[in-house]
Amino acid sequence: MNTTSATTERLPVVVVGAGPVGLAAAAHLVDRGIEPLVLEAGAQAGAAVREWAHVRLFSTWGEVTDPAAEKLLAPTGWVKPDARTYPTGGDWAERYLQPLADALGGAVRLDARVTGVSRTGRDRLVDADREAQPFTVHATHGDGREERILARAVIDASGTWAAPGPAGGDGLPAPGERAAAERISYRVPDLNDPAVRARYAGRRTAVIGSGASAFTALAGLADLARSANGTGTHATWILRRGISGSTFGGGTADRLPARGALGLAAKAAVDQGHADAVTGFRTGAVERGTDGRLTLVAEDGRRLDPVDEVIVLTGFRPDLSFLGELRLGVDERLQAPVALAPLIDPNQHSCGTVRPHGAKELSHQEQGLYLVGMKSYGRAPTFLALTGYEQVRSVVAAIAGDHESAGRVELVLPETGVCGGAGLFDESAATDETATDGGGCCAPAPAVIQLGTTTSAPACGA
Template sequence: MNAPATTELPVVVIGAGPVGLAAAAHLLDQGIEPLVLEAGPAAGAAVREWAHVRLFSTWGEVVDPAAEKLLASTGWTRPDPDTYPSGGDWAEQYLQPLADALGGRVRLGTTVTGVSRTGRDRIVDADREQQPFVVHLANADGREERVLARSVIDASGTWATPGPAGGSGLAALGEQAAGDRITYRVPDLKDPATRARYAGTRTAVIGSGASAFTALAYLADLAKSKDGTGTMGVWILRRGLSGSTFGGGEADQLPARGALGLAAKAAVDEGHADAVTGFRTEAVERDTDGRLILVGEDGRCLDAVDELIVLTGFRPDLSFLNELRLDLDERLQAPAELAPLIDPNQHSCGTVYPHGHRELSHPEPGVYLVGMKSYGRAPTFLAMTGYEQVRSVAAAIAGDLASADRVELVLPETGVCGGAGLFDTSDTRETESGGCCAPTPPLVRLGTPATVGAAAEEAPAGGCCSS
């Protein structure tokens, strides 16, 4: 393959979600041509799958500045910056217009199957950095193709690879066989068929993040309705209860995010859900009626449930990057320089340190994992974090290191101390170890969870901010 000069080639952006499209806007702002490759049938394909969930960030926090500048030239007007969009709102009122503004630079139905250097596999050193990237594609019609790129920005997210129910990180025994009664998404209980599936049932929710809070609030709301009599939730936590279990509450600088944890607490306190702590699922069995029995690693068996909602986070798909030289943290599968800033085993009070191209770089120059993909298995990603990442990365690719190194973001604090990686930690132990965790927040009456507590983790959990 005769490759043109690298600088004449586009920058390939993998994923047409919020961060991928923002990356394209920032590249254009730098005078660099982007090519956005999206596996789904529409821009924001992953976001559209949780269209019913409301974000806990306002419109003012989920619109990228460079993207807004591009959209303004089309006559687009940003929605009220103080209101909260749903995933559907975000996709239809922002992501789709942004993709339309980018025009032919966005290719849909195009799956990236591999990325490498032209004529160089992973082990070859000779002239490696002088070779353009080659990106292998599979199109929706079955055609295979390859394109050359000067740089590659992977904003493909983690939505397609949710975590399993099994406490070991692997699927529990029997989990796949029980797939007809398991979902790995927050169910849309406004959809009549989905509502009928969960109404009057005993449903277990595994998870301790914003997505689990949302599911519990939805189930509690269903239980209070006329058609949901008998609906009961079982909240399964792998850890013990601590001051951080219910999030930051009123101390969270994103109020809607704090309200989620309080809604989950209300579901338990009001008797719409039972909490089971320190339970790590080893197996999923069936009783004679076909209902699911969860068996723990410690031998405990829970009472049978009709449905199981698994919301244990997400993980990155790194398979198509296997020929590139990446420096990833061995635990989080995030860029090694970024990992200490987001590690849930170490995180304490305060906010994630704003970061850019230096923390996101790898031994393979010109490759960047951004957005939820950059967080690997770490939780709690915000759209504004991804927007700052791609601003810095685009500037670095353009050679403007002064701009690339400049921090232009202040992130809101969660109000939570300690991290999701803490194992069976009690309030007492956190205090004795010098942590600053507040006690479990008091119950606050929130009204209808579907309107006040129905915000989702932006990376559901990238959430909601995948790709």
């Protein structure tokens, strides 16, 4: 081993993001005797999760904690919640993520936004002696102070929460969308908050999306419509595809029962008249009337009746901008690591689960750099917390030089028994519109069906 390599190995591994997967990565590094340094842009650990604190996961407590993290927490007196119960995002943050960050102590730096990552003295073009150089991580702190940190490896677990998809059907904000920003939300509203409740009560709201977050929003608006002060509350549900037997998920056949129940609640909102569905509608423009209400115009010229509010739940994208000086290998469509993309591509895989994977599938041409967690999935929605924990177990093993462990699969996922996403985990609480119109592996190709009817399409794995 040369002197440069020996020096580099004494440096910390920088983990970008103090969310569930980032903190799990730090716990695995501690378990391996490697110094972690977690840089979190938010003011608290789990900052993104806290923004959807009101949303209940459809994974249980037993499926959202990491073994290495539990080992680190054990000496602190932490008690794992009942493994059979379902936490909200707020529960997850307060009862697991915050204690884990506390246990990591000074290894977690808050209000530290990573603005760039490169190789010391080497921009993207330079080949000479590149891999022998440590990474240089540039961060800006909340007080405006800038810092440059040297690292032996970088694990980017920054997620995708900060980059929601737009309403525009072409993947770009539709004309008029930015101008109407005060009436458009890109998050599931917290209808338990009186101010938020007042925003939607008695009004017409367009919900764009067909994933778990759209289901949650539709079910919440339907509950509001049924309440004493909800008279006149109505939703227009906008889908870019048609309605098929798999639109509402697996229902009672879903082996993630809470997810199945969520789909059934969304279907009830439609069946009971609290929501109308508009299919095959790709937003081409957002027009604002003199009364402030918004009219959505499709790319094919169709115009919907004006609405008071719009909730856009069309998935999330990874922010790769601060990695611009590194040599990434990402799929041109999904923006996921090249080796991982075929395993998670929703154009091909829309049923059951994605098989566990690790350092091999997450590697890039830039050795020592790994994208993990939701960010590793790019624009694909089928992500489970357990999958992320297996990712960082393998990645940390690879960094430690334990290639046998890095290549070994230590996670067996049960079949979820349904076409579509693979479970709710922080940012994947809101995913949408990523499957093709050709249908899933066992569901028929989408065909418009009459609303209010019961479908009998089989659920995958049933």
